[in-house]
Amino acid sequence: MTNKSTLKQLFSAGLINGGIIIFLGLVGMIETFSQRDIVSGLVSMGFILLFLPFFVFGYSIAKKEPDQSLRTVLFAGGLTGLVAGFTTALLPILGQFVNIRDMFMNASPTLYSILNFNQGIYLGGLILMIVSGIIGALGAGFLLIPPRLRNAFLQAVVWTVLLGLMRDLLIVMIARWGAISYIFRWIFASSGLTITGALVIFFLVGVVYYWRSGKKQDLPVKKILSKKQKNIRFGKLVAAVILMLLLPQILGIYFSEILDNVGIYILMGLGLNIVIGFAGLLDLGYVAFFAIGAYVVGVLTSPEMGVIQITFWQALPFALLASVTAGVILGLPVLKMRGDYLAIVTLGFGEIIRLLSLSDWLRPYLGGTQGIQRIARPFIGSLELKTQGQLYYLIVAAILIAGFIAWRLKDSHMGRSWMAMREDEDVAQAMGINLVATKLSAFATGAFFAGLAGAIFAAKLSSAYPQSMNLMVSINVLCLIIVGGMGSIPGVFVGALVLMGSPELLREFSEFRYLVYGALLVVMMLVRPEGLWPEARRKLELHESMEPDALPNDIPTVTENPAG
Amino acid sequence: MPMLEVENIHSYYGNIHALKGVSLTVEKGEIVTLIGGNGAGKTTTLRSISGILKPLEGTVRFEGEDLAPFKPHKLVAKGISMVPEGRGIFSRLTVAENLDMGAYVRSDKAEIKVDLERVFTLLPRLKERRSQVAGTLSGGEQQMLATGRALMARPRLLLMDEPSMGLAPVLVESIFEKIVEINQEGMTILLVEQNALMALSIAHRGYVMQTGEIVLHDKASNLQTNKMVQKAYLGME
Numbered sequence: 113m114t115n116k117s118t119l120k121q122l123f124s125a126g127l128i129n130g131g132i133i134i135f136l137g138l139v140g141m142i143e144t145f146s147q148r149d150i151v152s153g154l155v156s157m158g159f160i161l162l163f164l165p166f167f168v169f170g171y172s173i174a175k176k177e178p179d180q181s182l183r184t185v186l187f188a189g190g191l192t193g194l195v196a197g198f199t200t201a202l203l204p205i206l207g208q209f210v211n212i213r214d215m216f217m218n219a220s221p222t223l224y225s226i227l228n229f230n231q232g233i234y235l236g237g238l239i240l241m242i243v244s245g246i247i248g249a250l251g252a253g254f255l256l257i258p259p260r261l262r263n264a265f266l267q268a269v270v271w272t273v274l275l276g277l278m279r280d281l282l283i284v285m286i287a288r289w290g291a292i293s294y295i296f297r298w299i300f301a302s303s304g305l306t307i308t309g310a311l312v313i314f315f316l317v318g319v320v321y322y323w324r325s326g327k328k329q330d331l332p333v334k335k336i337l338s339k340k341q342k343n344i345r346f347g348k349l350v351a352a353v354i355l356m357l358l359l360p361q362i363l364g365i366y367f368s369e370i371l372d373n374v375g376i377y378i379l380m381g382l383g384l385n386i387v388i389g390f391a392g393l394l395d396l397g398y399v400a401f402f403a404i405g406a407y408v409v410g411v412l413t414s415p416e417m418g419v420i421q422i423t424f425w426q427a428l429p430f431a432l433l434a435s436v437t438a439g440v441i442l443g444l445p446v447l448k449m450r451g452d453y454l455a456i457v458t459l460g461f462g463e464i465i466r467l468l469s470l471s472d473w474l475r476p477y478l479g480g481t482q483g484i485q486r487i488a489r490p491f492i493g494s495l496e497l498k499t500q501g502q503l504y505y506l507i508v509a510a511i512l513i514a515g516f517i518a519w520r521l522k523d524s525h526m527g528r529s530w531m532a533m534r535e536d537e538d539v540a541q542a543m544g545i546n547l548v549a550t551k552l553s554a555f556a557t558g559a560f561f562a563g564l565a566g567a568i569f570a571a572k573l574s575s576a577y578p579q580s581m582n583l584m585v586s587i588n589v590l591c592l593i594i595v596g597g598m599g600s601i602p603g604v605f606v607g608a609l610v611l612m613g614s615p616e617l618l619r620e621f622s623e624f625r626y627l628v629y630g631a632l633l634v635v636m637m638l639v640r641p642e643g644l645w646p647e648a649r650r651k652l653e654l655h656e657s658m659e660p661d662a663l664p665n666d667i668p669t670v671t672e673n674p675a676g
Numbered sequence: 677m678p679m680l681e682v683e684n685i686h687s688y689y690g691n692i693h694a695l696k697g698v699s700l701t702v703e704k705g706e707i708v709t710l711i712g713g714n715g716a717g718k719t720t721t722l723r724s725i726s727g728i729l730k731p732l733e734g735t736v737r738f739e740g741e742d743l744a745p746f747k748p749h750k751l752v753a754k755g756i757s758m759v760p761e762g763r764g765i766f767s768r769l770t771v772a773e774n775l776d777m778g779a780y781v782r783s784d785k786a787e788i789k790v791d792l793e794r795v796f797t798l799l800p801r802l803k804e805r806r807s808q809v810a811g812t813l814s815g816g817e818q819q820m821l822a823t824g825r826a827l828m829a830r831p832r833l834l835l836m837d838e839p840s841m842g843l844a845p846v847l848v849e850s851i852f853e854k855i856v857e858i859n860q861e862g863m864t865i866l867l868v869e870q871n872a873l874m875a876l877s878i879a880h881r882g883y884v885m886q887t888g889e890i891v892l893h894d895k896a897s898n899l900q901t902n903k904m905v906q907k908a909y910l911g912m913e
């Protein structure tokens with residue numbers, strides 16, 4: 113039933129699986145996360161981290177099996193899990209005889225006891241193998257469940273885990289709600305969720321998702337909306353806007369702070385998305401424009417920098433103008449550069465700006481390592497926008513404006529020429545596109561958004577430091593675009609929420625932030641190269657399952673004038 | 677006055693003297709072909725005409741006007757369209773968007789629509805595939821798309837760079853049939869080709885290039901029977 117080559121495949125998958133768990137253990141993730149309860153006293157995040165790989169590997173190995181009968185699938189998953197469990201169990205045994213702690217700080221007795229269920233290395237190892245085998249088989253068996261049920265189950269698990277992880281923040285948030293908070297209190301234990309709470313969430317999400325996924329299935333083509341449907345849609349939109357405006361009141365200070373940071377990254381993402389996603393110019397020095405926006409506002413509004421002292425609103429146009437000018441200035445020397453060469457030059461440009469802000473030479477004007485303090489906050493009338501909740505509205509307004517501009521530009525004449533240039537510069541030129549103007553406009557627009565983000569950032573912190581203008585900002589923005597979906601505007605929002613929001617939500621996470629980043633990017637590129645919320649055309653391009661010649665000739669095309 | 681007049685142009689790639697005094701003319705309504713082996717300078721001649729490569733000596737005149745002061749992207753507005761080599765299409769845009777890009781410099785929306793219908797009548801495959809991503813088209817369809825896109829600019833002169841490149845013989849034939857059709861509608865065409873046999877069979881006149889120079893120039897029918905051409909390019913002894 114299973115031949116030799118698939119057996120080999122199972123073994124190697126098991127080994128990789130075990131290797132991943134050993135790696136997670138040795139970098140300290142399992143131990144750190146085991147202190148974080150999801151369901152109080154029952155399931156910790158470390159527990160999930162330890163067993164999730166068995167499940168995933170069992171599932172994916174079963175998917176590859178040519179014969180999808182219950183027996184082969186369970187056998188494949190179970191064997192993979194068993195091998196993985198065996199591999200994992202070797203770590204504590206090795207640790208017993210050799211002191212690997214010199215090299216791996218996290219190879220602690222605590223880690224071993226987690227891996228061994230507190231039962232010693234041999235008995236514990238055996239238990240681990242059995243458990244992992246069972247989980248692997250379960251993962252494989254998961255494949256045989258109908259997809260609709262499977263997705264509902266998955267959603268339920270994800271939501272339960274998420275809510276469990278966010279327990280500390282949610283508790284604080286709920287406490288603000290007064291009497292309403294008693295409705296929710298019972299869900300949360302002193303750490304993580306209560307068992308009943310977890311069960312209720314699990315079933316609630318599962319049932320709702322199952323019910324909804326059944327409803328959606330009969331909508332293969334987008335129908336023309338009737339008036340009633342349009343009204344419903346409008347109502348939903350209004351509700352979403354009201355909810356968005358009330359968010360800081362509902363969520364409290366900590367969440368507002370996170371939202372503000374995410375918002376600033378969304379602004380930058382919208383800009384870089386134009387440069388990279390639309391125009392295909394790989395700009396790694398994007399933080400430079402952010403810095404220029406922040407510093408111009410700083411220099412012009414702070415009483416420390418003796419030049420002049422004007423309000424935030426008066427300084428903002430200068431900040432934007434300076435960023436746009438910098439964008440054009442950067443654009444000029446790199447007009448003839450493409451791809452990696454462009455990336456290197458822009459990288460250098462970003463560093464130059466950072467080093468200038470850090471330099472002693474410009475210290476009298478930019479404050480050197482000390483940065484600029486006492487930057488003016490924006491006033492609306494006599495109200496100073498000071499708290500996270502107040503600044504939230506400024507950021508939302510900026511995002512709405514920037515988002516609208518980006519969205520309109522995308523389908524404009526200029527948007528088309530950016531995309532044509534991204535595809536092929538020479539051909540674009542042959543179509544009559546002025547490459548110089550097109551490139552410079554992309555750089556300038558991107559710089560405009562970054563300058564806006566920088567100005568708001570400076571006002572928010574009421575200070576600007578060279579340390580916050582480092583390369584990682586550029587990389588973060590690039591990552592969020594890639595994760596969200598290159599060239600997709602909603603993708604920027606999703607990417608920023610996932611990459612910038614999640615580390616703030618999970619404090620333990622931040623230690624492993626870049627590790628998870630890297631892993632996430634690799635996995636994304638392998639599994640979902642088009643991003644979480646891809647642009648329609650990228651989806652078409654990367655997941656074109658239908659062979660073009662298989663299309664019957666007489667099928668009328670769906671879109672008369674496809675939105676681009 | 678010839679529509680296109682290339683007079684004694686010299687072009688360089690760095691130190692390499694790629695074109696050594698090339699002269700040719702294209703009259704209104706003609707198909708003129710430029711044939712020659714690999715590296716003879718055919719594509720370089722096209723690049724020099726379109727201004728992507730600026731010739732150091734000599735002049736290129738279109739309808740009597742010297743093209744030297746114009747940047748490459750200005751030529752479309754002048755009435756010269758290019759079908760790039762190797763089916764240079766925007767592979768991630770849809771067929772309809774590609775055609776749209778062809779009319780990039782035009783703003784007469786109603787007329788663009790008329791031309792789109794004309795292109796669809798001429799190349800019906802494009803109509804079937806209009807909402808498909810261009811990169812997923814077959815090679816022949818991509819060549820059709822590049823041609824259709826060039827026509828969308830409503831040019832008076834069409835420059836075609838090796839339309840037969842990398843296509844199966846059957847497809848080459850249908851592409852060339854389309855070229856003849858386009859020409860019969862009144863389009864002037866300068867066709868650069870390695871496939872001399874096919875090119876000479878549809879052209880009115882032909883130029884033969886070798887290592888950066890024009891070595892022969894005659895009516896296409898005469899070139900087809902020319903001993904040297906037969907030996908070198910048509911594979912006949």
